[in-house]
Amino acid sequence: MPRSKDQFLVFGSPAIEEAEMQEVMASMRTGWLGTGPKVMRFEQDFCTYKGSQHAIAVNSCTAALHLSLLAAGLNPGDEVITTPLTFCATANAIIHAGGVPVLADVDPETMNIDPAQVEAKITDRTKAIIPVHFAGRPCEMDALCALAEQYSLVLIEDCAHAIETEYQGRKAGTFSNFGCFSFYVTKNITTGEGGMILTQTQEDTDRIKVLALHGMSQDAWKRFSDDGYNHYQVVEAGFKYNMMDIQAAIGIHQLQRVTPYWNRRQQIWQQYNQALADLPLTLPTPPAPNTVHGYHLYTLLIDESQTGISRDQFLVAMHRQHIGTGVHYLSLPEHPYYQHRFGWQPQDYPHATRIGQQTVSIPLSAKLNDLDVEDVVAAVHQSLDTSAIAA
Numbered sequence: 001m002p003r004s005k006d007q008f009l010v011f012g013s014p015a016i017e018e019a020e021m022q023e024v025m026a027s028m029r030t031g032w033l034g035t036g037p038k039v040m041r042f043e044q045d046f047c048t049y050k051g052s053q054h055a056i057a058v059n060s061c062t063a064a065l066h067l068s069l070l071a072a073g074l075n076p077g078d079e080v081i082t083t084p085l086t087f088c089a090t091a092n093a094i095i096h097a098g099g100v101p102v103l104a105d106v107d108p109e110t111m112n113i114d115p116a117q118v119e120a121k122i123t124d125r126t127k128a129i130i131p132v133h134f135a136g137r138p139c140e141m142d143a144l145c146a147l148a149e150q151y152s153l154v155l156i157e158d159c160a161h162a163i164e165t166e167y168q169g170r171k172a173g174t175f176s177n178f179g180c181f182s183f184y185v186t187k188n189i190t191t192g193e194g195g196m197i198l199t200q201t202q203e204d205t206d207r208i209k210v211l212a213l214h215g216m217s218q219d220a221w222k223r224f225s226d227d228g229y230n231h232y233q234v235v236e237a238g239f240k241y242n243m244m245d246i247q248a249a250i251g252i253h254q255l256q257r258v259t260p261y262w263n264r265r266q267q268i269w270q271q272y273n274q275a276l277a278d279l280p281l282t283l284p285t286p287p288a289p290n291t292v293h294g295y296h297l298y299t300l301l302i303d304e305s306q307t308g309i310s311r312d313q314f315l316v317a318m319h320r321q322h323i324g325t326g327v328h329y330l331s332l333p334e335h336p337y338y339q340h341r342f343g344w345q346p347q348d349y350p351h352a353t354r355i356g357q358q359t360v361s362i363p364l365s366a367k368l369n370d371l372d373v374e375d376v377v378a379a380v381h382q383s384l385d386t387s388a389i390a391a
Contacts, residue, residue, distance in 0.1 A: 136294025
């Protein structure tokens with residue numbers, strides 16, 4: 001049933017279809033809601049999609065990052081270089097693993113971490129680099145891989161926005177020691193909450209599986225399967241990071257539609273490009289040659305000197321017209337916790353700071369129909385009418 005104009009258009013609302021619902025109901029009927037055969041199937045399907053040998057499903061991308069850092073052998077005080085233009089989870093995972101986050105500013109065109117800035121921040125305490133494929137655009141992986149090799153650093157890709165993303169013919173998450181993905185409710189493929197880790201070795205896979213479930217030597221579905229009860233031993237102080245079958249039941253069918261969903265978001269992206277081209281906004285930089293953009297976020301930069309209104313006034317105006325928006329992201333150095341703990345100052349990261357203060361993400365979901373897209377476009381035009389804002 002089409003949405004009426006007085007109904008709020010939720011930002012990032014996922015496309016959920018009947019197959020997911022039936023799979024969840026099947027799990028509920030069997031009584032197997034925790035980690036079990038559907039999780040294993042989802043891991044295998046994701047490996048097939050990515051052309052990878054190893055995948056571990058977990059309960060969030062934050063957990064994926066944390067476990068990857070631990071498996072990488074991060075020691076207390078080790079430095080990990082990442083971007084200031086990311087969700088706080090990227091930095092928090094480093095902190096929880098005992099490391100020290102170090103920020104390298106972004107390229108103002110791509111909004112991704114700048115490899116030249118990364119190299120300038122490398123010290124003898126640097127252990128790893130975490131590039132974030134912002135909005136679905138791949139980072140400059142050739143340069144970052146070269147840095148990792150030159151300085152013997154661990155590379156961990158934050159692919160929370162980048163399930164479909166490719167760079168030079170390779171899929172995001174496969175360039176590095178660890179690739180970390182999110183299936184949060186607003187992501188291109190969702191399990192409600194959830195994450196996945198791609199690894200390069202069986203050794204890392206085995207270690208992460210143990211860490212993800214209390215440090216136990218046997219995982220839950222094997223303990224309670226019809227093979228018979230298996231005693232377990234706790235071999236590490238692990239975490240409760242496992243994915244449930246009831247989540248994987250959603251993801252199995254979402255992943256089957258990853259390409260048509262991507263195609264639909266690409267169509268919406270192109271509609272926005274055409275419909276907003278004449279406005280005093282900065283639209284997303286086009287995808288680079290020989291890459292696949294994940295089309296996760298469609299970001300507008302609101303420069304008050306050009307538009308006559310601030311970013312926050314624009315947000316309010318869109319909300320008044322029943323259109324949900326996102327702010328991706330206020331840069332990490334602008335948050336009080338990191339300022340107090342690490343002494344970060346926004347002026348030290350000018351590109352990330354400016355982008356974070358000007359960016360608005362407008363709806364970009366496979367669930368949107370053409371009328372929804374028209375409503376978003378009309379709301380953007382109306383929101384830039386300063387006389388309407390004043391009223």
